[in-house]
Amino acid sequence: MNKKAFYHKSKNCWNQYREKHKWTRIENFPDGIDPPQKVRIYRQNDYFRLQFWDPAAKKNLTERVDGDLVTAIFRAREIEERLKHFRSSGLGRGKLKHQSLLELYQSHLQRRADAGEIDPKTVRRYASALEHYRCFVNQPLISTTCPSATNINRELVLQFQSHLKNLQISSNGHPNTEKHTMVSSDYVLDVVRGMYIWAADPDRGNLMPSGFRNPFQGKFRQTESVAPDLFGEPDITVPMAAQFLEKCDSYQLQLFALLIFYGLRASEPCFLFRDNLTSDGWLKVVCLPQISYRTKGRRDKRLPLLEPVRTLFEKQFRHMDSGLLLHRRSVWGGTEKSLLLSYSLDEITKEYTRRCRKSTNLSAEQGIQIRDQLLQEAGGLKYDHIENEFRRLADQLSWPAKATLKDFRHLFSTAMMNAGMPEYYRKYLMGHAVSKSAISTYTHLDQLREHYLEAAQRQFLPLIEVFTKRSNELVSAA
Template sequence: MSKRLASFRVGRVKAYLRGRIWYLCYYEHGVRRRPRVGPDKDTARLLAAQTNAQLESGAPPVLSFEAVSIPKLRDLWLSHHEHVLRSSLQSIRRYRSATQHLDDFVTRIQPVRDASRFGVREAEGFVRYLRTLRVSPNGHPRSARRPLYDKGIRFILEAGRAMFNYAARRRHLSPYAPNPFSELQLDRLPMEHGRVVSIFSEAQERAFLENCDEWQFPLFLTLIMTGMRPGEASHLLFPEDVNFAGRLLTIRNRPNLGWKVKTGNERTIPMVDELVAVLQRSLGPRKAGPLFRRRRFETAESIGCHENTAVAMENESKKRVLELECTGQQLLREEIQSISDRIWRKNGILKNEQIRREYLRVCRKACIAESTSPKSLRHLFATRLQSANTDPLIRMELMGHAFRNDGSAPGLGMTARYTHTRPELRFGQLQLALEDSPAMDVARNRIKRELLQGNRRNSYQIV
């Protein structure tokens, strides 16, 4: 073929044939670009004209992109979540851990120079690689290793899909190239292997609560009767979040203390009279501090110590941050979070792992071997609401599930935006759902037993 037929020019853009593939050649901000078009000459001519028009107008050319390696793309994406979206530190840690597997794959197993060269074939190889991995549950180095569950593999692939969507928006991928993780059809991946959620039977629920000691009983009764997440229970502060007169628990974000609700949605949960009585007795003469504290903070010698209100804790956090900044240090979010964590621990906060250990102790005493996570109590609460035919909107509000971006509830559409539930209606439906539950029966029996023992100093009070 003659040189004349193998190339042509449209303004500032030259097109040329190499083998059977057409390429464009042009300069953008002094950098030469040579994007690949394909075998069709008419398509090459059309894209050359479009690219020339964009160069003349100063718009970014349709075929231009900035190639980056996958490790670099990962750093950019995590930085975007850190500094632009301000995602929670816990979410960023999960994204970092998930994308580390992809970083390892393209670095050690199947080297890929640029993210734009990572296609569907490489993504399928990455899935096969994930299925060969053996990991430690929850990252504990001393625990026995096991294969990744299907749910974990799906989360890793979803994180990869989100990262490549970010790359496409920032023009780090070849134009018109599909997201390799979207091509895997993640929604169709089967969930054949995973952690089984065990829901207590009525007999197991009764046995579980009857085997709780004085310290464990208020905590686990609260989880059963409110459905809150263990981390939400451990961050409840008295008296700010506990209203005995109004029979309400408030779960709220505390950005000045480095904690927020998983979905960001604050909510109030009604308390039945029996739960109010149990919590009043567990608090005793205490005036402030976390509602549930570590065991050593509940001794007689600790009464009156470390009883700080939310305002006092926030002021202490601000003071410590200011002292470090006055020395010229530029504190990162992780460092500020570390300061907040130390203040929480100083005031006796329970860690999720401590709650889980206490939960396992009670399960062993009650001979319930199949349940290993306190989060199953949240599943129990949701199941009980469903069994009692609780209104779906109230059920969603009590569980604290996120609304969609348009403000509507999942599955409820626009109706949810115009529907509001009164506190007395929420309390009534919750009371109805819990009325005949083993938890209610055990709580009432425990209250009667304490009253019969004549324990006047810490006697229960039914409001």
């Protein structure tokens, strides 16, 4: 077909369909009816089109209205009211793609982390959960049948649940480990539900049209996971912990004393300074917002030190008045030198502030990277160091694989309960919220040392004896 023939054919098609697709603006309204101020009304074929600028969407939007002119005017009035009071038409982003929704939500989470509302680790966990949703909606069948996030329905939720049920994943995200089915999909579904709640909220995401119903909302699903039977002993018992302490060397003894006798989370010893030890026998485990560290749950606590544990720390650090309480084995053994080894918490804070000021528009993630590098230079240890020390001893004792570092917390909580420690005190030592009721504000834990020492004598006496004996042996050998 030559250019002239193509031109005539195109012109004929335009003449044929011109009237059908032409927009004719309505400018003359019946007497007594004021025209809308922010919404333009057009007639197209046998229906009407409303066009307006939506400040929330930051673009012109259109909406089709079937019916007569009165119906179109009535709908235009509704949109104008929403634009006037909420600066949004309530139509959302129109054909909002799943990918766009994911990017906007993750950007919102990152801004919250930068503002200090949530931990950057939470952003990473959410991103990992949302990656499953991203892979699901990118499947050819799903992207064809449901290309927009605004038209998801219950059927899509069921398909997503089925997808998660059959999904093969690696343990802890490591690519080289053996794949297995997901133990529970509840967390992933909760994260996706939260994303759509945020998107539909007019005061937050404001991305969904008015009247949008979140199909992920509600407790309609039933997980296949079964709650564990709590009857029986923890995977690490008191005799096992005694064997563990007998095998510890000088470095391991100081490290695992805090995990066994106080049930600390494995990451908490990494942020303890000499400043946390008090002269009257307490060890303070606190948040350090000045260097972007907060304990899980964002709760401070203090631990009454057993006399053998207190004596061990005093002997170990007699030659050093400041710095981190615990170091990497290589630094502790003298095979690695650290430039900031003797830096106190105040000095670390000043250096952290100085380095952060060098960066413009510092994000929360960048702040954590600076902090971790600073603690690395101060000789600090990480979770992996503690895990490796634990695994080395556990292998020597031929412990089963199900016995993990976290089981020291199970042992501690179980022992404190069996010793009759009041629940408020036990929750406090575990770093949990003691209560959500108002009475917790008026309840002060003024007998923490007495309750802990009594419970330790009842349940941990064999461990205390082994610890004291092993500590004396190591001191004599040195």
